[in-house]
Amino acid sequence: xxxxxxxxxxxxxxxxxxxxxxxxxxxxxxxxxxxxxxxxxxxxxxxxxxxxxxxxxxxxxxxxxxxxxxxxxxxxxxxxxxxxxxxxxxxxxxxxxxxxxxxxxxxxxxxxxxxxxxxxxxxxxxxxxxxxxxxxxxxxxxxxxxxxxxxxxxxx
Ligand code: HEC
Numbered sequence: 001x002x003x004x005x006x007x008x009x010x011x012x013x014x015x016x017x018x019x020x021x022x023x024x025x026x027x028x029x030x031x032x033x034x035x036x037x038x039x040x041x042x043x044x045x046x047x048x049x050x051x052x053x054x055x056x057x058x059x060x061x062x063x064x065x066x067x068x069x070x071x072x073x074x075x076x077x078x079x080x081x082x083x084x085x086x087x088x089x090x091x092x093x094x095x096x097x098x099x100x101x102x103x104x105x106x107x108x109x110x111x112x113x114x115x116x117x118x119x120x121x122x123x124x125x126x127x128x129x130x131x132x133x134x135x136x137x138x139x140x141x142x143x144x145x146x147x148x149x150x151x152x153x154x155x156x
Pocket of ligand 1: 138
């Protein structure tokens with residue numbers, strides 16, 4: 001019963017699902033909004049934002065980091081509507097890691113930024129393993145994949 005409810009309103013029940021007595025799984029709702037695209041395409045967008053977020057943080061561009069963290073949260077919420085057979089715990093762990101990173105960004109805490117970014121990356125990979133796509137391995141970007149975007153804070 002709980003699973004059915006979670007499938008219908010997964011994004012809404014992300015926060016308390018971790019405390020459920022029986023294992024909860026993230027399943028695709030029976031009716032999916034037409035505006036929602038393929039999960040793999042969302043993940044490519046998430047991959048790009050993960051890279052931009054890192055570049056913004058290490059460049060001390062906090063407004064950009066904050067913007068990208070919000071974008072990533074929105075993509076996570078969209079993706080949560082199309083997951084199938086993924087334990088809800090892995091979804092909530094990723095959301096929490098992103099929220100913790102956002103908190104570091106909003107206080108411009110560079111010392112917390114790196115470990116929390118690593119925790120977010122770990123949560124990406126933990127979900128990939130539990131979703132059966134453990135061959136998709138995410139890591140800290142070594143350089144920016146975007147040569148057409150400047151990451152230094154804009155000068156006035
Ligand atoms: C709660 C589960 C979950 C989380 C969290 C998650 N992913 Fe994924 N990811 C998936 C699933 C499931 C797939 C396979 C999608 C498919 O093939 O339909 C996937 C696939 C991918 C792919 C391969 C897409 C392709 O078409 O080649 C990339 C890249 C990716 N994820 C990046 C990320 C990054 C970066 C993060 C963290 C910031 C992340 N993912 C977090 C579940 C997750």
